[in-house]
Amino acid sequence: MKTILPLFLALAGAVSVPAKLVTQTVEYKQGDATLEGYLAYDDSVAGPRPGVLVVHQWLGLTDYEKHRAEQLAGLGYVAFCADIYGKGIRPKDTSEAGVQATKYKSDRALLRLRVNAGLDELKNNALVDKTRVAAIGYCFGGTTVIELARSGADLQGIVSFHGGLDSPTPADGKNIKCKVLICHGADDPFEKPADLAAFEDEMRQAHVDWVLIKFGGAVHSFTQPLAGNDNSKGAAYNEPADRRSWAAMKMFFAGIFQ
Amino acid sequence: MKTILPLFLALAGAVSVPAKLVTQTVEYKQGDATLEGYLAYDDSVAGPRPGVLVVHQWLGLTDYEKHRAEQLAGLGYVAFCADIYGKGIRPKDTSEAGVQATKYKSDRALLRLRVNAGLDELKNNALVDKTRVAAIGYCFGGTTVIELARSGADLQGIVSFHGGLDSPTPADGKNIKCKVLICHGADDPFEKPADLAAFEDEMRQAHVDWVLIKFGGAVHSFTQPLAGNDNSKGAAYNEPADRRSWAAMKMFFAGIFQ
Numbered sequence: 001m002k003t004i005l006p007l008f009l010a011l012a013g014a015v016s017v018p019a020k021l022v023t024q025t026v027e028y029k030q031g032d033a034t035l036e037g038y039l040a041y042d043d044s045v046a047g048p049r050p051g052v053l054v055v056h057q058w059l060g061l062t063d064y065e066k067h068r069a070e071q072l073a074g075l076g077y078v079a080f081c082a083d084i085y086g087k088g089i090r091p092k093d094t095s096e097a098g099v100q101a102t103k104y105k106s107d108r109a110l111l112r113l114r115v116n117a118g119l120d121e122l123k124n125n126a127l128v129d130k131t132r133v134a135a136i137g138y139c140f141g142g143t144t145v146i147e148l149a150r151s152g153a154d155l156q157g158i159v160s161f162h163g164g165l166d167s168p169t170p171a172d173g174k175n176i177k178c179k180v181l182i183c184h185g186a187d188d189p190f191e192k193p194a195d196l197a198a199f200e201d202e203m204r205q206a207h208v209d210w211v212l213i214k215f216g217g218a219v220h221s222f223t224q225p226l227a228g229n230d231n232s233k234g235a236a237y238n239e240p241a242d243r244r245s246w247a248a249m250k251m252f253f254a255g256i257f258q
Numbered sequence: 259m260k261t262i263l264p265l266f267l268a269l270a271g272a273v274s275v276p277a278k279l280v281t282q283t284v285e286y287k288q289g290d291a292t293l294e295g296y297l298a299y300d301d302s303v304a305g306p307r308p309g310v311l312v313v314h315q316w317l318g319l320t321d322y323e324k325h326r327a328e329q330l331a332g333l334g335y336v337a338f339c340a341d342i343y344g345k346g347i348r349p350k351d352t353s354e355a356g357v358q359a360t361k362y363k364s365d366r367a368l369l370r371l372r373v374n375a376g377l378d379e380l381k382n383n384a385l386v387d388k389t390r391v392a393a394i395g396y397c398f399g400g401t402t403v404i405e406l407a408r409s410g411a412d413l414q415g416i417v418s419f420h421g422g423l424d425s426p427t428p429a430d431g432k433n434i435k436c437k438v439l440i441c442h443g444a445d446d447p448f449e450k451p452a453d454l455a456a457f458e459d460e461m462r463q464a465h466v467d468w469v470l471i472k473f474g475g476a477v478h479s480f481t482q483p484l485a486g487n488d489n490s491k492g493a494a495y496n497e498p499a500d501r502r503s504w505a506a507m508k509m510f511f512a513g514i515f516q
Contacts, residue, residue: 186458186470193455200444203474210474211502212444216461217468244469244513251505 020044021073023066026080027087030117036088037061037118038081040069041127050257051078051128053119053148053155055141057224058101060090064224065138075250078127082118084111084144101140108168112151115144119153132156132257134178136249137163138223142182149176156256157181159249161223162188165199173206180210181252183245185218189234213248215241278302279331281324284338285345288375294345295319295376298327299336299385308515309336309386311377311406311413313399315482316359318348322482323396333508336385340376342369342402359398366426370409373402377411390414390515392436394507395421396481400440407434414514415439417507419481420446423457431464438468439510441503443476447492471506473499 020043028035038061041049052072056065065081072079084104091097104111115135123130133155137145142163149158150167152175159181167173180203184191196212203210218241221227225237278301286293296319299307310330314323319341327337342362349355362369373393381388391413395403400421407416408425410433417439425431438461442449454470461468476499477492479485485493 180474186468187462197451200472200474204445208474209498210444212472212474214458214470214472216438216458216466216470240467244509247509248506251502251509255502 028121034087035083037083040073041078048129050132051122053135054081055137055144057138058097058140080122084114115148170202173202176208182212185222186214186216188220286379292345293341295341296339298331306387308390309380311393312339313395313402315396316355316398338380342372373406428460431460434466440470443480444472446478
């Protein structure tokens with residue numbers, strides 16, 4: 001055995017190449033607006049691979065989303081953080097964030113244009129297998145990826161993490177072509193039972209392939225460590241829900257990226 | 259490489275032993291009642307391993323549950339199908355099944371005794387690591403494993419597949435010591451929104467570690483191929499929900515059996 005083992009290890013080493021994370025700020029356009037996204041991929045992976053769009057929270061594109069993109073790159077995907085608000089528009093506080101988020105949540109047509117521009121940018125990357133593309137989003141970004149699906153975009157799946165589920169045009173559910181995974185905090189005070197019921201009805205009426213996971217004990221922002229740990233504030237980090245929802249996303253990807 | 263490859267294959271072969279499924283009908287007691295369960299494990303697995311109790315649907319212990327136990331054995335667990343109704347009590351049709359299921363659903367104290375007897379039988383098996391035990395159940399069995407948790411039983415987790423969630427004594431949620439995973443058909447007509455809301459409140463009030471997954475397009479019995487495929491009957495097989503709920507169970511086990 002002593003003579004075999006090093007040989008075995010050498011062979012095992014030969015089939016895996018050390019990860020080489022590449023990240024890049026990327027300017028792109030939607031109409032006349034200049035947007036500034038963030039690309040991450042593992043340069044040691046050969047050939048086209050699935051692509052994942054990441055859509056930011058109401059504070060805009062921050063280190064949080066960039067870190068998620070890097071985690072996705074570590075899983076072997078090409079990840080691209082969309083910029084919905086536009087280059088240089090990075091809210092400094094929740095007040096500015098509210099203004100920006102409300103602008104897009106009250107103009108779903110514009111929101112759809114912005115997120116589709118990000119999707120196009122991702123799909124135009126030569127490293128991406130265009131037949132295996134998904135989008136994930138957090139809070140405002142969760143709402144946004146659901147809107148992406150409602151726009152009829154051509155992709156395989158979307159995952160919303162504590163995103164708002166409401167829709168001013170529930171009939172648009174019929175446009176959804178992709179699979180849908182919703183990760184929801186069971187104690188999220190910003191999502192009323194009526195919103196959940198309306199969302200489920202939208203999916204049901206449109207015969208969407210959907211799954212909704214309720215994480216007990218989790219409120220809004222449960223994947224965001226910066227949200228603190230006080231559930232009474234309505235938004236707080238929840239480690240089990242973060243870990244389990246990420247695992248659920250990976251399982252979902254394994255299904256849609258076969 | 260030609261000389262190395264056979265060596266590599268021989269080495270790879272040396273670390274895995276062919277599975278050897280052992281199954282066995284097991285008589286055990288609850289009070290004066292004789293029960294007849296079904297044990298399944300892989301004899302090629304060495305040493306104590308996690309144990310999983312499987313609780314049957316309203317038709318009693320059938321080949322369906324035995325097959326699930328064999329699948330669990332294939333995953334490396336010791337699986338034991340409990341017999342809630344008693345030896346020889348195997349409903350021939352839904353009418354007889356209704357009588358039996360109603361007997362136990364209307365006497366939760368007796369139901370808890372019966373399922374705990376099954377859990378004890380599993381834990382007394384020398385192959386089982388008593389610190390890593392779970393219970394799963396289908397329909398009536400889903401309700402039963404939730405009652406097992408509500409009884410304060412000492413185990414790591416329960417998984418209900420399309421089980422009834424109602425409780426005549428919601429305060430008993432406070433007895434729950436284990437983690438809870440509920441796999442639910444989003445279109446299950448036998449589970450009303452009020453039942454779901456009451457269950458969630460029970461978990462919430464008792465600070466249970468719980469997750470509930472709603473599978474879109476799935477009605478009651480979604481894991482049961484014999485249920486056919488006509489959703490309008492209220493019970494039907496749903497292949498994606500079956501596959502995904504089984505995968506969710508495996509992920510749940512990976513978490514609780516660390």
